[in-house]
Amino acid sequence: MRPLPSVTGSVAVLDRADVDTDQIIPKQFLKRIERTGYGEFLFFDWMKDPDFELHRYPGASILVSGPNFGCGSSREHAAWALEDFGFDVVIAPSFGDIFRTNAVNTGLAPIALPAEQIAQLREAVDAVNELTVDLERLEITSTSGLRIPFELDAHTQETLVHGLDDIARTLMREAEIDAYEATHTARFDTRALPA
């Protein structure tokens, strides 16, 4: 996963609540067994509408949307599609729990901000559409002098900034997993189930 210490770019606004992962990437594209190449299918059905908001923001790397973004299905393809399309950051008042984790594991920064701050941010963007999202300093700034701090837990921040592989980090704690397993007998062996 690529490191993401800081992102400077333009903003796309998708002003809707409860954008679900079925909209972000519809089911017909989940049959592919690759992890890349989903960007062209992002918001597939909505993109067919010439008035769809995202058409107004070519080249944007920061997506701003409404509450509960990424609710619904666990498909990580939603995060892959956003990232592959060119987004590095999604800013919303809140996220679906599974989407949030998937985004982090994809190197797409999910940043939760209160609605009032998102309104401020949109105002700044209306004047000059460029923001910097600094994941090391945990703040969003604009050339007009806007400065909005945000929160990320240390683990998430570290993962995103350095592009860390979570599995490698967990495997460093293998001795603890061994110790846990030594005191916990499994209830079944799936391989021994009858045909």
Added chain:
Amino acid sequence: MSSSAANPRTLFRKVWDAHVVAEGRDAPSLLYVDLHLVHEVTSPQAFDALRAAGRPVRRPDLTVATMDHNVPTLDGPITDPLARDQLEALRRNCDEFGVRLFGTGSGREGIVHVIGPELGLTQPGLTIVCGDSHTSTHGAFGALAFGIGTSEVGHVLATQTLPQVRPQTMEVRFEGDLPFGLTAKDMVLAAIGQLGVSGGRGHVVEYTGAAVRALSMEGRMTVCNMSIEAGARAGMVAADDTTFAYLEGRPGAPQGAEWEQALDEWRALRTDDGASYDDSVVVDVTTLKPQVTWGTNPGMVLPVDGVVPDPGDYDDPEQREAVERALRYMDLAPGTPLVDVRIDKVFIGSCTNARIEDLRTAASVVAGKRVAAGVQAIVVPGSARVKHQAEEEGLHEVFESAGFEWRRAGCSMCLGMNPDILQPGERCASTSNRNFEGRQGAGGRTHLLSPAMAAAAALTGHFTDVRELG
């Protein structure tokens, strides 16, 4: 057995505490996973990542795979080359990594959330994950079960653990007795209507109350299944004699002395008196009516005798716009009685409502009657075993002579990854769990309801209170 422990804990907290491998300070806790369910859609990239890193599957004995999302439900070979490749990739991966697969034709295949319980692998007190948001289903047994993404699937395959931040807890208490003719689906739809689609975000819900205790395991699974539709991480119901009776004798369940020992442990897995939840919600079911969704998320739901809402009645501009958008998509006019809304298709299936009890209920509604002219109705059993059992009971004949199509097991029209989809503009009465735009096919319109209500709609061609059918 004392329930007034010095340090009273919720059911969730007991299961959580028993699975913490390492407590996180700055980091999330590392949580041990007892059962990992795998299916074809969210696993290929995870197996690829293992292969690329040269990592084995740490505990194949705690992992089990099935084929469900992509499989055709009509007889004959798979015609979609992408679906076929994805199913073959799962077979190859399971072979290579030593994972037990219940593939198409094994007689044990089916929707992942139907076969886990059916095999007796879903047990009280376990932690269960799957690359699928409806993994919450398994919480019906007092397990902590939640959906994960593909990177996390890889993480569990490699380490049998997951870094997790401990969620909050929420009690959803169903008060009162469920009126005759109502079902678990009506209960959970009403709860989501009350909570909203993000009301449960960040929480593990425990469902309590007499109406939950009175439910069968199938009913409890229906309730827990839809926890994610309220945004919750997981849903749980404390195990009791209903749970134990369901589990006893199943292939994965403990036997003999181990069974007795397990029962002792399982009986202690309930929320202690005096334990508190971070949040609490009461849903009164005494006067509940059959529920039908009218919009494009499961929280947009009304009793069947309701009318389509008017955007003008909403003060909040964001809500008004969401309702307007939903009505436009659903092609519904404000004020239309739901019973006047005509349907084109009926889908009885999915991990929410395709277990044997669901099929029995629907069959009892349609027995001796005929599907309305112009309506296509299909029944897709949740698993090969459910199909087999239903056929032994003659349910397939009841459905077929009423004009339903009787299909092979799979996810089918719940998400339409296989050929079972809605055409643009078609309206469907569906027992599944999501009515998002295009969920069952681009441009398709989905209304969620119970199997009994879906059966009633099939007979009349419009939404109908099943209790008023002659």
